[in-house]
Amino acid sequence: MKKYLILILLFCVSYQLMAQIPVNSKAVIVATLTVTDKSVGGVGLDFGTLSPGASTGWCEVTPLNVRKATNCTALPLFPSSVAIFEVTGTKDLTYTVTVPALGTKPTLYLNGDKTSTDILHVDLFKVLTKNKATTNTLGNTVIGTLDASNKDEFYIGATLTDILYNQNPGTYTGTFNITAVYN
């Protein structure tokens, strides 16, 4: 009987059949953005008291509260004031303020009576932010930045239009919407 010797050599080879790696994961949750009206007396944008001129006039109030009347007279004893808003959120983040677009012209009604035909309009809204002094030109959005104390302010001015020579006297009021959102 022949014998055969079978040699079996079994290699044990170790291969990397799997691989693993650590991965970083992150999510940041920030404070809700809040906007608080800080206007003088809470009246928002106030054009003060005006006297109509001989033709249709208008009155601009800048975000720094410089009032300029055209074809009408601004009475110094009854000055203007701008809308001031304080923004609170998370520091260093930016946000966008949106005011009514050019030509939107929110309406002011005599004594706030929305059925009244005695009206004025507001247009050419201007915004100035405190921390970065950003402002809009013809657009209706401005980007602001929250400071280390998580705050910023912005100021809104605009132009009161369509002040007729025979405009009925009285107090004209209305509302317009502004929004502030994180970018």
Next chain:
Amino acid sequence: MSMKKNLLFLGAAMIITAFSANVNAAGNTTGKANLVDALTLTNKADLDFGTMCVSSASAICKMDLNALRTTTSGTISFITSPAPTCARYEVTGNVSTSYNITIPTVALSLTGSPDLTVGSWQVRDVTNSTDYSALYQGKTDASGKGIFELTGSLTIPSGFKNGQFTTTFDVTIAYQ
């Protein structure tokens, strides 16, 4: 006695079903070894859900494989900068070979806050342009390389605090 034959079988994955030192006839048995290239995994991008403002008591943020975030529960405002990113990995290994991806339970933590959890994972095999969200797998190409991305849904529980939540977790791949 001299050996007439020495049979040498080499094998790394050999199954031997019978062996006898005394046989009447010479026999051949087969040996087979499949050698595969080692798998390596390299992280190219972290899983970053970015920055968000949650104004509801709790919320769920779903981030898709294009890093587009949407709210599936609650109220969330997304802040665009810095941009969120899906996790991205490069794989090297055997050519045209499928591999499985294992993702552990992931919780992002911040001191003083309940954890945020990540689930409903989505996986995309970038190399083969295939969504493997249901299978958690990928496949290397003809050069033995592969890329996959993953993302998921972030659950923000009630009682959460504002701040940066972080964690590190291990992703594992293995040949099928």
